[in-house]
Amino acid sequence: MIMLTAIPTVRFARGRMRIIDQTLLPSRYEIAELGDLDSVCDAIARLRVRGAPAIGVAGAYGLLVAIEEQWGRALPVFDSAIGDDGAPRTATVTPPAGIGYAELKSTLDRAAEKIVATRPTAVNLAWAVNRMRPCWQGPRDVGAVCHALLAEADAILREDLDMGRAMTTHGAALLGRDDRVLTHCNTGGLCSGGIGTALGVVFAAASQGKHIQVFADETRPLLQGARLTAWECRERGIPVTVLVDGASASLLASGDVSCVMVGADRIARNGDTANKVGTLGLAISARQFGVPFYVVAPSSTIDASLRDGSAIPVEHRAHHEVTHVAGVAHAPADVGAYNPAFDVTPASFISAIVTERGVQRPPYDLGGGA
Amino acid sequence: MIMLTAIPTVRFARGRMRIIDQTLLPSRYEIAELGDLDSVCDAIARLRVRGAPAIGVAGAYGLLVAIEEQWGRALPVFDSAIGDDGAPRTATVTPPAGIGYAELKSTLDRAAEKIVATRPTAVNLAWAVNRMRPCWQGPRDVGAVCHALLAEADAILREDLDMGRAMTTHGAALLGRDDRVLTHCNTGGLCSGGIGTALGVVFAAASQGKHIQVFADETRPLLQGARLTAWECRERGIPVTVLVDGASASLLASGDVSCVMVGADRIARNGDTANKVGTLGLAISARQFGVPFYVVAPSSTIDASLRDGSAIPVEHRAHHEVTHVAGVAHAPADVGAYNPAFDVTPASFISAIVTERGVQRPPYDLGGGA
Numbered sequence: 123m124i125m126l127t128a129i130p131t132v133r134f135a136r137g138r139m140r141i142i143d144q145t146l147l148p149s150r151y152e153i154a155e156l157g158d159l160d161s162v163c164d165a166i167a168r169l170r171v172r173g174a175p176a177i178g179v180a181g182a183y184g185l186l187v188a189i190e191e192q193w194g195r196a197l198p199v200f201d202s203a204i205g206d207d208g209a210p211r212t213a214t215v216t217p218p219a220g221i222g223y224a225e226l227k228s229t230l231d232r233a234a235e236k237i238v239a240t241r242p243t244a245v246n247l248a249w250a251v252n253r254m255r256p257c258w259q260g261p262r263d264v265g266a267v268c269h270a271l272l273a274e275a276d277a278i279l280r281e282d283l284d285m286g287r288a289m290t291t292h293g294a295a296l297l298g299r300d301d302r303v304l305t306h307c308n309t310g311g312l313c314s315g316g317i318g319t320a321l322g323v324v325f326a327a328a329s330q331g332k333h334i335q336v337f338a339d340e341t342r343p344l345l346q347g348a349r350l351t352a353w354e355c356r357e358r359g360i361p362v363t364v365l366v367d368g369a370s371a372s373l374l375a376s377g378d379v380s381c382v383m384v385g386a387d388r389i390a391r392n393g394d395t396a397n398k399v400g401t402l403g404l405a406i407s408a409r410q411f412g413v414p415f416y417v418v419a420p421s422s423t424i425d426a427s428l429r430d431g432s433a434i435p436v437e438h439r440a441h442h443e444v445t446h447v448a449g450v451a452h453a454p455a456d457v458g459a460y461n462p463a464f465d466v467t468p469a470s471f472i473s474a475i476v477t478e479r480g481v482q483r484p485p486y487d488l489g490g491g492a
Numbered sequence: 493m494i495m496l497t498a499i500p501t502v503r504f505a506r507g508r509m510r511i512i513d514q515t516l517l518p519s520r521y522e523i524a525e526l527g528d529l530d531s532v533c534d535a536i537a538r539l540r541v542r543g544a545p546a547i548g549v550a551g552a553y554g555l556l557v558a559i560e561e562q563w564g565r566a567l568p569v570f571d572s573a574i575g576d577d578g579a580p581r582t583a584t585v586t587p588p589a590g591i592g593y594a595e596l597k598s599t600l601d602r603a604a605e606k607i608v609a610t611r612p613t614a615v616n617l618a619w620a621v622n623r624m625r626p627c628w629q630g631p632r633d634v635g636a637v638c639h640a641l642l643a644e645a646d647a648i649l650r651e652d653l654d655m656g657r658a659m660t661t662h663g664a665a666l667l668g669r670d671d672r673v674l675t676h677c678n679t680g681g682l683c684s685g686g687i688g689t690a691l692g693v694v695f696a697a698a699s700q701g702k703h704i705q706v707f708a709d710e711t712r713p714l715l716q717g718a719r720l721t722a723w724e725c726r727e728r729g730i731p732v733t734v735l736v737d738g739a740s741a742s743l744l745a746s747g748d749v750s751c752v753m754v755g756a757d758r759i760a761r762n763g764d765t766a767n768k769v770g771t772l773g774l775a776i777s778a779r780q781f782g783v784p785f786y787v788v789a790p791s792s793t794i795d796a797s798l799r800d801g802s803a804i805p806v807e808h809r810a811h812h813e814v815t816h817v818a819g820v821a822h823a824p825a826d827v828g829a830y831n832p833a834f835d836v837t838p839a840s841f842i843s844a845i846v847t848e849r850g851v852q853r854p855p856y857d858l859g860g861g862a
Binding site for chain 1: 518519676707709710711712713715718719722723726731732733734735736737738739740741742743745768769770771772773776777780806814815817818820821822823824827828829830831832835836
């Protein structure tokens with residue numbers, strides 16, 4: 123039996139944010155310690171930490187890092203109440219001495235703006251940072267602000283872990299004893315606080331004794347499927363088969379796939395879903411061949427301000443992600459590239475949306491989201 | 493104005509087959525000379541020469557190489573009548589002295605069997621080799637067999653070049669002055685004797701003064717789009733933008749694509765088409781967004797023995813093509829891979845099939861093919 127344990131994708135300890143450096147996997151498992159705001163923003167932008175829920179948590183802890191960078195060099199200001207395995211531990215807050223509220227506020231305002239700007243599509247990042255704002259916009263006392271910041275950031279991680287367990291339990295009920303699940307990008311523990319979304323559902327089903335097999339789209343350009351999903355499946359003892367993204371239609375046509383499960387970076391009220399580029403084609407092919415297509419995401423992914431997906435901003439990333447692999451060019455020099463990081467799948471292609479609240483079927487009305 | 497010139501993808505000169513080594517492009521343009529049958533079969537299997545029409549030509553010349561290997565070491569037996577640019581030159585045949593018909597036949601029978609076994613999906617390979625058989629199964633005179641072999645192999649290349657011109661001219665009539673064409677894999681001069689199929693249509697349209705832009709799917713696992721299509725477009729001065737295969741659905745949804753044009757490796761009588769893996773998903777998405785989807789291939793690609801696509805054998809290739817790029821692993825060691833080289837697109841998704849005979853629209857009845 124597989125245990126549904128959390129992995130330490132994003133944590134905070136003794137004044138530093140700690141992340142599993144996802145750019146090094148699967149060849150190296152390494153915890154990176156981030157002690158200044160630039161490193162945090164760079165880690166989010168370069169996908170050292172990635173996945174909509176995980177970058178929400180990283181954004182919240184990033185505000186703490188901004189304070190540590192300024193005033194925590196000698197003595198760390200914060201130590202989190204959540205351990206690597208997700209279990210409770212003793213938190214400490216040592217507010218910096220000799221500074222005023224105005225300085226603190228100014229540092230936090232600037233940090234919040236900078237963090238939110240790192241990636242535009244995932245709504246969780248802005249959601250988490252905005253959720254932190256009352257911590258320094260309410261009380262005007264440095265000590266109170268610091269206590270509030272750590273409590274709220276830890277709450278975001280704790281809720282992520284709790285929602286991960288709830289969401290994956292709801293999702294696991296959709297899977298049969300011997301189902302074969304096709305997934306895209308990485309939606310396991312590495313995309314979140316440590317449990318995951320779509321791939322977390324597979325782990326939850328496995329922890330119930332089901333024999334689930336995973337087909338992992340490699341997910342070009344950054345190969346999160348081949349690198350991260352395959353690594354997580356092997357770490358947890360789940361059989362996994364990797365395929366190039368172009369092979370998913372023929373796999374779906376073959377009848378060998380029970381369902382498709384993917385995560386989400388932003389969901390509009392009507393259910394239109396932005397997710398890693400390649401999801402749209404997968405959804406269209408799944409419907410063509412009668413394979414159920416499920417989206418699994420925490421309700422913080424729902425952007426209640428959007429009626430539909432047409433207004434979701436899509437991040438376009440650097441050409442070299444397409445023209446190079448691992449730093450080596452395979453295309454001619456200076457060739458142009460079309461490199462959207464996400465696409466938007468219309469709700470009509472989505473069989474169900476699973477959140478920590480349960481399984482929702484169309485027609486979707488997700489107005490009560492985040 | 494762009495000229496529709498042939499490139500020397502596969503040629504035969506002074507006892508050796510000459511190919512543009514496609515595994516080295518785009519970083520190096522190099523002509524490889526193949527003087528023995530093992531090298532020819534290895535070049536086809538490893539895709540140093542690739543593309544259904546091109547491996548047909550390579551299969552035909554490969555039979556000549558088998559003779560050279562045995563008896564042409566001192567003095568080459570064959571010199572082809574077709575130059576690098578496709579223009580006529582003087583052919584010579586110097587039949588080997590002192591050997592009997594039985595020896596010659598036995599060498600050719602074995603070579604034919606070995607060549608056909610290198611790749612199972614592209615029908616052109618078997619078609620070309622079978623077309624050569626009467627050369628040694630009719631006359632029983634060594635000199636007559638040798639003359640017939642060179643004449644027939646040259647005829648296959650000559651017809652490929654002529655069909656390339658005819659097919660791409662028919663196809664170019666489907667393109668407007670400023671069309672933007674999405675294509676998959678490589679279907680330019682490198683896939684054929686030197687003119688091409690689907691991408692050749694773009695070159696033909698450009699040679700008529702049209703301003704065509706190309707979107708090239710990178711085409712994992714072997715990146716023929718990013719490497720070869722991008723290289724050919726740049727060599728010929730055609731604007732080209734590369735994208736990962738997973739991004740094609742969002743590109744089609746954006747309305748920026750006028751039509752999709754792809755080649756084919758085998759076409760059944762009803763129009764079902766085997767082509768590079770990824771084609772099926774592209775066709776399904778194209779129909780979803782109302783974008784015309786065209787197949788361009790010589791009639792030798794039609795397998796008149798097949799009523800539909802269900803019996804087309806699909807080659808499955810090595811796992812490392814998926815788990816590695818340029819020799820470097822990105823997936824965990826020993827992870828499983830699903831790696832079909834081709835998929836089969838039902839005729840119902842194909843707006844037209846263009847051959848050297850013209851443009852055919854559904855319902856297809858291609859019984860009069862090869």
